[in-house]
Amino acid sequence: MSRKDRDTHEANKLSKRLHRQVGEAIGDFKMIEDGDKVMVCLSGGKDSYALLDILLNLQKRAPIAFELVAVNLDQKQPGFPEEVLPTYLKSVGVPFHIEEQDTYSIVKKLIPEGKTTCSLCSRLRRGILYRVAGELGATKIALGHHRDDIVTTLMLNMFHGGTMKGMPPKLVSDDGKNTVIRPLAYVAEEDLAAWAEHRGFPIIPCNLCGSQENLQRAAIKAMLQGWEKQQPGRLDNMLRAMAHVVPSHLMDRKLFPFETIQPTGSAFAGGDIAFDEDEGCGTPPPLPTLEEGGKVIRLNPATV
Numbered sequence: 018m019s020r021k022d023r024d025t026h027e028a029n030k031l032s033k034r035l036h037r038q039v040g041e042a043i044g045d046f047k048m049i050e051d052g053d054k055v056m057v058c059l060s061g062g063k064d065s066y067a068l069l070d071i072l073l074n075l076q077k078r079a080p081i082a083f084e085l086v087a088v089n090l091d092q093k094q095p096g097f098p099e100e101v102l103p104t105y106l107k108s109v110g111v112p113f114h115i116e117e118q119d120t121y122s123i124v125k126k127l128i129p130e131g132k133t134t135c136s137l138c139s140r141l142r143r144g145i146l147y148r149v150a151g152e153l154g155a156t157k158i159a160l161g162h163h164r165d166d167i168v169t170t171l172m173l174n175m176f177h178g179g180t181m182k183g184m185p186p187k188l189v190s191d192d193g194k195n196t197v198i199r200p201l202a203y204v205a206e207e208d209l210a211a212w213a214e215h216r217g218f219p220i221i222p223c224n225l226c227g228s229q230e231n232l233q234r235a236a237i238k239a240m241l242q243g244w245e246k247q248q249p250g251r252l253d254n255m256l257r258a259m260a261h262v263v264p265s266h267l268m269d270r271k272l273f274p275f276e277t278i279q280p281t282g283s284a285f286a287g288g289d290i291a292f293d294e295d296e297g298c299g300t301p302p303p304l305p306t307l308e309e310g311g312k313v314i315r316l317n318p319a320t321v
C-alpha cells in the first residue's frame with residue numbers, strides 16, 4: 018500500500034469513528050430532536066471547527082430535520098483575524114452570525130495585571146451567547162467540549178472542588194433558558210487534532226488575549242495524558258465510569274439512604290464484599306468452592 022493510500026485509509030477510519038461517536042452521543046442523550054435549531058459556538062479552535070464540520074455531515078444523513086447556525090463571538094482581542102471565520106463559513110455554506118462585543122477591554126479594565134482573566138471572560142461570553150441564542154431562536158446551544166475536557170473537569174473538581182462533578186453532555190443552562198449540548202462528549206482530543214489537520218481548518222490561535230491557560234487544568238490534563246500513555250484506554254474507562262455510577266458504593270447520603278438500610282436476609286449482587294478488594298472489573302470473583310464427597314460446595318463469604 019502506498020503512503021497516500023495508507024493516509025486515505027487512516028483518514029476514512031478516523032472519519033467513521035468521529036461520526037459514529039458523535040451520532041452515538043447525540044442519540045444516547047437525545048441531544049438533537051426533529052425541528053431543532055442548533056446554535057454551534059465557534060471559537061476558531063480545532064474542536065469547534067470539527068464540531069461544526071461533523072454536525073454538517075450528520076445533518077445531511079440524519080433521519081430527522083434540524084437547522085444549524087454557527088455563531089462566533091468576536092471579543093475584540095488584539096490581532097483577531099476578523100475575516101477568517103466568515104470566509105470559512107461562507108465556503109461551507111452554513112448560516113452564521115458574528116457577534117461583536119468588546120469583552121477584552123472590559124476584562125482588562127476590571128482584572129489587575131498578572132491575574133488570570135479567564136473566569137470573568139468566560140462569564141461574559143456565556144451571558145452573550147445565551148442572549149444571542151434567544152435572538153436567533155436557537156433551541157440548542159452546541160459546545161465543542163470533548164472527552165478529555167469532561168474527564169479533566171471531573172478530576173479538577175475532585176482535586177480542588179471536593180465534588181464528583183464533570184461536564185454534562187446535555188444540561189439546561191444556568192439561566193434556565195437554554196439547553197446546552199456537547200456532541201463531542203465521546204471523542205478523544207487527539208482525534209479532533211488529527212481531523213483538524215486532515216480537513217485543513219483555518220485555526221485561529223487561542224492565546225490572543227495574552228492570558229495563560231488555567232494552570233491547575235493544564236496540570237491535570239498533563240497528568241491524564243501521562244496515564245493514558247502508560248495505559249492506553251484509561252481515559253475512555255474514566256468516561257465510561259461517569260456513566261456507571263454506583264451510589265451505594267460512594268458516600269453521598271443524598272443519593273443513597275445509608276441511615277435507613279437494613280439487611281433483608283437475602284443475598285444480592287450489589288452488596289458489600291467486606292474485606293475483599295474490588296478488582297475493578299465490575300464483577301466480583303466467583304466464591305471459592307470445596308469438594309466434599311464428590312459434591313461441590315460453594316463457601317459462604319461470611320465464613321471464609
Ligand code: SF4
Nearest residue numbers: 134135138139226228
Ligand atoms: S484564554 Fe483569553 S479568551 Fe479564553 S477565556 Fe481566558 S481570557 Fe478569555
